[in-house]
Every structure is written in C-alpha cells, then in structure tokens.
C-alpha cells in the first residue's frame with residue numbers, strides 16, 4: 211500500500227493512518243487484502259488523535275547510522291484508534307529514566323520535522339490534570355424563587 215498520504219500528513223504535522231473501509235479493522239499500513247474481511251484495496255485514511263499505549267520496544271545499543279547514535283529506543287505503540295505504529299522515542303525517553311519506557315504506559319505521538327522525511331516520535335503522556343480549586347469568575351448568586 212502507498213504510504214505517501216501518511217508522509218504528506220506528517221509534513222503538515224498531522225498523523226494519518228488507515229482502517230479497512232469494508233469492516234473497520236484498524237491497521238497501518240493496511241495490507242492490500244484485508245486480513246479480517248478480505249476486501250481488496252479498501253484502505254480508508256483518517257486522522258489519529260496521537261494518543262496511545264506503549265505496546266513494545268527495543269533498545270539499540272549499537273550505532274548503525276550517525277544520525278541515530280546509540281543507545282536509542284524504537285517503540286511499537288498501539289494508537290487509541292487501534293492501529294499499531296512503529297516510531298522512535300522522543301528526546302530524553304530512555305529505559306530507567308523517570309517517565310521512561312514501560313509497556314502499557316500512555317504515550318503521545320509527535321511529528322519530528324527535523325528529519326526528512328518527518329518521523330513519528332513518542333513521549334510519555336502527561337497524566338490528566340486533577341481538578342484544582344475553581345478559579346473561574348463567580349457568577350451572580352442564585353436567587354431563590356426567581357422566575358424561570
């Protein structure tokens with residue numbers, strides 16, 4: 211399958227992946243023949259949220275390319291929408307580091323536009339912000355018995 215729409219979207223800072231237009235199976239890249247329903251060339255592109263879960267990873271301890279000095283991690287992330295995506299760990303995401311690599315941990319995808327073509331990198335998702343004290347302006351006090 212042609213992944214050029216994925217790369218073109220990354221150039222715009224957008225994460226686009228595929229699902230089967232026949233049965234909805236999320237897979238990227240979707241094989242020419244859907245492994246679930248057998249539809250041919252049924253890839254349907256959509257924009258993913260970028261939220262996901264670390265599904266697996268490998269740490270490379272040897273430098274193969276000068277632009278990727280060891281040690282570095284390659285991650286497999288299951289996106290919230292279902293497809294699994296391979297990407298690099300964002301800067302500072304290393305095994306043993308605070309917020310480092312833990313299978314099952316929530317991560318978010320980012321586009322690393324420094325590389326050409328752009329690539330997907332993942333970093334630990336920030337935990338949801340707990341509700342703090344209400345700092346919004348107070349509305350007018352409720353008037354008992356006011357007409358509705």
Ligand SMILES: [Zn+2]
Pocket residue numbers: 230231232233234235244245246247248249252
């Ligand atoms: Zn299908």
